[in-house]
Amino acid sequence: MTTKQKRVSIHTLGCKLNQVESSAILEQFRSQGYAVVPFGDVSDVVIINTCTVTEQADVECRKLARRVQRENPEAILAVTGCYAQLQPQELASIDGVRGVFGTAEKHTIAAHVETMARLESPLIAVDETHDDMDFIPASYTNDGRTRAFLKLQDGCDYSCSFCTIPKARGGSRSMPFVDIEDRLEQVEEQSYAELVLTGVNLGEYHANTGERFVDVLRLIDARPRPFRVRISSIEPNTVRDSVLEAIAQSSSVCPHLHIPLQSGSATILRNMRRRYTPSSYASLVERIQQRISQCTLGIDVIVGFPGETDELFEETYSFLENIPFTYLHVFTYSERADTPAAVMLDSVPRNVRRARTARLRALSEVRKRAAAVNIMGSNRFVLPETYDDATGMWTGWTEDYHSVNFAAPPGLHKRLYSCTVQHVIDKRGVLGATLIEPPIVTSDIVSLPILHL
Numbered sequence: 001m002t003t004k005q006k007r008v009s010i011h012t013l014g015c016k017l018n019q020v021e022s023s024a025i026l027e028q029f030r031s032q033g034y035a036v037v038p039f040g041d042v043s044d045v046v047i048i049n050t051c052t053v054t055e056q057a058d059v060e061c062r063k064l065a066r067r068v069q070r071e072n073p074e075a076i077l078a079v080t081g082c083y084a085q086l087q088p089q090e091l092a093s094i095d096g097v098r099g100v101f102g103t104a105e106k107h108t109i110a111a112h113v114e115t116m117a118r119l120e121s122p123l124i125a126v127d128e129t130h131d132d133m134d135f136i137p138a139s140y141t142n143d144g145r146t147r148a149f150l151k152l153q154d155g156c157d158y159s160c161s162f163c164t165i166p167k168a169r170g171g172s173r174s175m176p177f178v179d180i181e182d183r184l185e186q187v188e189e190q191s192y193a194e195l196v197l198t199g200v201n202l203g204e205y206h207a208n209t210g211e212r213f214v215d216v217l218r219l220i221d222a223r224p225r226p227f228r229v230r231i232s233s234i235e236p237n238t239v240r241d242s243v244l245e246a247i248a249q250s251s252s253v254c255p256h257l258h259i260p261l262q263s264g265s266a267t268i269l270r271n272m273r274r275r276y277t278p279s280s281y282a283s284l285v286e287r288i289q290q291r292i293s294q295c296t297l298g299i300d301v302i303v304g305f306p307g308e309t310d311e312l313f314e315e316t317y318s319f320l321e322n323i324p325f326t327y328l329h330v331f332t333y334s335e336r337a338d339t340p341a342a343v344m345l346d347s348v349p350r351n352v353r354r355a356r357t358a359r360l361r362a363l364s365e366v367r368k369r370a371a372a373v374n375i376m377g378s379n380r381f382v383l384p385e386t387y388d389d390a391t392g393m394w395t396g397w398t399e400d401y402h403s404v405n406f407a408a409p410p411g412l413h414k415r416l417y418s419c420t421v422q423h424v425i426d427k428r429g430v431l432g433a434t435l436i437e438p439p440i441v442t443s444d445i446v447s448l449p450i451l452h453l
């Protein structure tokens with residue numbers, strides 16, 4: 001008699017770090033003989049890897065848990081991630097949840113399936129976080145995705161007044177520098193065309209042998225380079241001149257930075273306990289422009305923080321109008337339990353928060369489209385990610401983070417293809433392009449002109 005192969009599925013909310021960690025969780029299930037199936041398919045184990053950065057993320061998680069219970073009632077449902085770390089009882093009380101795992105226990109879910117199946121009440125495996133936690137490595141390089149991700153750093157030692165992440169993930173810790181080469185070799189061996197460096201506070205990478213983030217960039221750049229490198233979100237105060245210099249001189253780092261601003265008002269930044277001012281942020285952007293040619297800049301902004309009067313919001317709006325950014329990620333502020341901001345006076349009415357969010361999103365669309373129009377007629381290296389059988393079109397990303405559609409046969413995975421940008425498809429700035437024939441495939445993205453006609 002053959003035993004049916006067990007199946008596992010996962011849904012990931014929140015940041016790129018969570019995605020990488022989900023991949024590491026699935027790897028453990030695979031090593032125990034499980035087949036990974038898409039979330040929503042019937043499976044024996046279902047995992048929700050949560051986020052708690054906004055109220056919306058919590059709502060989404062509870063909705064997903066109820067959906068699993070409705071559609072897949074026999075499954076063992078385990079919940080992990082930042083929300084699970086901070087509110088384990090709340091999640092354990094949802095019907096169908098059989099296990100709640102904290103951020104340090106994420107990697108033990110596969111080992112606890114039988115216990116969860118046996119117990120009458122949900123298993124809660126959540127230890128308190130602290131400043132001295134171990135670094136648990138995670139990367140994905142073998143689950144069929146186009147881009148490889150590497151978690152370099154975890155946790156955060158800052159104390160932004162709106163943020164629960166330091167509580168949920170503990171203090172800052174970094175991957176040992178000596179381990180990075182092995183991970184890079186994996187990426188090379190598996191022919192990935194892009195590696196994304198991630199962390200909660202990536203710019204605070206600090207190995208216990210003394211190396212900093214700039215040393216990681218130099219290490220990557222010193223290797224023969226079959227892939228390009230993308231830096232995920234990085235705090236402005238950690239983007240030192242040495243980091244900019246390393247990016248400017250690199251032949252592999254993409255000309256794309258995502259640097260949270262959160263507010264353009266000095267008063268609000270102070271109340272948020274951020275470690276920079278609007279003028280130091282503006283000066284950073286100027287230095288980026290001077291050093292890194294054609295750099296795409298993405299910015300996070302939080303609107304509706306307590307005390308954000310109309311006047312202070314206008315400060316943010318006009319600050320942003322004068323910053324050459326390409327796109328914004330706008331977050332509507334929501335009170336998070338146990339944060340200093342949650343008890344601050346002068347809460348902003350919800351409808352005002354929403355209206356401000358809409359205004360900034362509209363500004364973002366205008367900029368995205370302008371940036372897209374600006375590169376029409378030029379060539380870019382595109383990493384194809386998804387293929388639409390019905391239209392025969394690929395969607396992928398350029399080195400400077402524009403989304404591009406182009407017609408090509410299936411089977412283009414994991415390589416960079418040179419395309420000519422032809423037109424803007426929609427108001428979000430998605431571009432239509434043509435593949436240059438014969439295809440120019442490269443691993444060296446920066447030594448080739450980024451903007452050539």
Ligand code: SF4
Pocket residue numbers: 156157158159160163164165166200201235
């Ligand atoms: S830098 Fe601030 S916002 Fe970012 S994780 Fe640390 S405390 Fe949270």
